[in-house]
Amino acid sequence: MPASEAGAPPAPFRLYNTLSRQVEPFEPLVPGHVSIYACGMTVYDHAHVGHARAFVVFDAFVRWLRTGGWSVRFVRNYTDVDDKIIRRAAELGEDPFALAQRYIDDFRADCDALELAPPEAEPRVTTSMDDILAMIGELVAKGHAYAQGGSVWFRVDSFADYGQLSGQRPDKVCAAPDTGDKADPRDFALWKAAKDGEPSWPSPWGPGRPGWHIECSAMARSCLGHTIDIHGGGLDLVFPHHENEIAQSTCANGQPFSRWWMHNGLLTLVKHTADGVVQDVKMGKSLGNVVNIRDALQQVPAEALRLYYLQAHYRSPLPWTDDALTEALAMLARLYEARELAARMQGEGDADRVAEALGADAQEVLSLGRAFPERFAQALADDFNTSAALGLAFELTRALNRLANHKKAASRGGPVVGPALEALAHLSVLGLLTRTSEAFDEEVKDKRLAALGIDRAHVEQLLAQRTQARADKDWARADALRAELDALRIVVMDRPGGVAWKLRLTEG
RNA sequence: GGCGGCGUACCCAAGUGGCCUAAGGGAAAGGUUUGCAAAACCUUCAUUCACCGGUUCGAAUCCGGUCGCCGCCUCCA
Structure with a gap:
């Protein structure tokens, strides 16, 4: 139950807002509640580890909000009709809807493997057509959009604040030479007139299908309301996708769209150029340099992948290297081993007295364990700084190991490590340290032995x-x-x- | 060309005006331990935060400039 319903206010936190380009104290629209919309997958291929970063970050963020007493409504969509899906289906001679469904099933399997908490709603474009058409109709009626040759375009000129999210100046925005006869090259499609052989839906402007951006505006509104608290997605969506969403929603709804914009950084890969120069380039489907989630999870447990993501701040670019995953796994193993050592410690009595008897290292464990919840909460409340939060866990880990070296620790340390064990249990908020040591060890052995042949x-x-x-x-x-x-x-x-x-x- | 961001040790990575003579992880070297090891622990490993100026009693943190890198401006988490 949210703490707000129990009487206690939810834990306050600060969050970077791409709109203002600074970290701001979060204030919900409705006290105690947070509505979050995250852009999901376009389902025409397997999800890769770059996508997984976004999903893991938002999953951890939502879990953490909930433990802080917030009532969260989290929505993540599927784009299940679009150019790429249609093209891929044509290449494979497969029905585009069947292809989309296949990759949705595939994605859900990845989500399960990553132990992502399911969103409250997972709207799809193909089942949100009424909402989409309604919103397009409103935009046309208000003069923000116009029909031309069976398509409907958003009139960028009609929205004075266009460019506020990405910092683009409206007069400098030069859109690609898109197909269709637009009044202004910057205008973008809300509704695309059907071409031969493509899936289409009837509309007041003729058969067609939605443009890429309108779906999110419509689905966010139908699932979360006219103004939402937080809209999330990858940094590469800022322009034009999120910029266009803001334009559509603000014009249609007559009120601000999302109060916070939360963007995760992208995965990068080292690229060796012909002249031997090494540089980091983004991992992206269009660059053909992706690693699928399932391939990564054959190498290591899902928790290791989670730790790999969460060891860095969510907004930083994160380098993907050959041994990044096993390095994260080694870190995770260190946490598990320390927890196991502590859990095996015996003894009873007053923690402070036992700590005093055992010496400084025991007292250190006791005080670090007791201070942990507060420090951990502080780190996460400051723009969800998982990196700093995990640093605290490793600090505690070293203290535990140091204590474990003492001859009497195993027989008497039990009361001293109580708070530390509770502290480590906090990591489950981030989806870490969630299993028994035995289960973890077995999974590591299975996966690594198989991976190494x-x-x-x-x-x-x-x-x-x-x-x-x-x-x-x-x-x-x-x-x-x-x-x-x-x-x-x-x-x-x-x-x-x-x-x-x-x-x-x-x-x- | 326009917009945004970044540059912290061998590698990854927190810290964004005094608690920093800079967290945490990995690698490396020496030590404790061990039949030998491993793990763990201890010690060493950035008086310094790309570079140059400036503001300030005080800067990795603010301002200006220089260099380098990345992202977006076309589908992308």
């Missing part, structure tokens, strides 16, 4: 042989087996309770 049975066999060699005190043979395992990236750990092993995640 290593046979698990063979590994187990080598481990058994080494255990025998050690029992025989045949150290030479034990070391040789260790070396053999090491070549397979298997790290063997001799522990009091037996032999444990794991995969070396980062390159030495």
Whole structure:
């Protein structure tokens, strides 16, 4: 239940607004409630890890708002009819609606794999046609749009504030030589007259289909109302998509469209040019340099991908490299291992007294654990700074490990690490540290062994042989087996309770 | 050409006027530990925040300039 309904006001926070280009204290339209519309997928291909960043960031953001007591209504659309879908379908000789549905199903599987909380609504263009036509009709009636040759165009000239989001000056905007006979080259399509063989819907202006931008304006209005709190999407949507949405919605609704515009940074890839220069270029479908979500998730657990995204601030560009994922996985493993060590600590009694008895490292764990909720909340309340928030978790992790080195920690540290364990549980807000250590270890082994092409049975066999060699005190043979395992990236750990092993995640 | 943004250690990355003689992760070197290891911990690793000026008692943080890079202006998360 939202805290607002329970009487307590939701936790305040600050959020960067692309409109004002600064971080501002968030103020909802309706106290205690936040309405969010995020631009979703155009479903003509698999979703890639660049898309996933946007989805993970907004998923984490929404979850965090909810734990802060906000009542959130989150909407994310599907663009299921558009030029690219039609073209792709034609290439494959497939029905465009069937193709779109196929990729929607595909995308939902990715969402499940990424453990994204489902939005309250996922409107589709093809089922929102009435809303879209109604809005176009209003724009025509108000003189903001005109029909020409079966198409309807938005008259950019009729909206004085055009360009406010992207900083474009209306007189400097030069649109592409779009098809159709527009009155002004800057005008953009609200309704596209049907061409032969294309899917179309009847309209007062003749058969056709919606332009790209109008769908979001119409669906946001029907799902969330005339003015929404936060509109999100990738930075590459600022112009022209979001600019055009603002123009359409503001003109049709007669009131501001979205109070906040929240844009996530893009993934970049290192590109080696012919003359050996290295530069970062954006990952994009049109550049053909994408990595699909499912391919990434074959390499590592979804949580590692989440950590990879959230370790950087959402607005920063984020470099995608060959070992970025395994590096994130190594970080995640560090968190899991520390949590496990802490969870195994025994003992009882008053935390402060036990900490005093165990010494400074224990007292540090206790105070860091107690201070964590407040500091964590502060970091996230400052423009959703997940990077700083995660830094706190690693600070705590090191303190826990330091404590664990003490001889008495395992038998007596329990009360001291209580707050720290609660602190680490906070990371579930970001979708991290959500499973048991055993489940995590198994998933890592399964995925990494498969990704590296290593046979698990063979590994187990080598481990058994080494255990025998050690029992025989045949150290030479034990070391040789260790070396053999090491070549397979298997790290063997001799522990009091037996032999444990794991995969070396980062390159030495 | 227009608009916006960025430049922090070997790599990734927080910090945006004094708590910064700059968080966190990875890599590297030495040490503790170990049959040998691994993990973990300790120490070292930016007196410095692209460069040059300026404002200020005080700047990585503000202002001006220079250089480099990125995004958008065409579909793109």
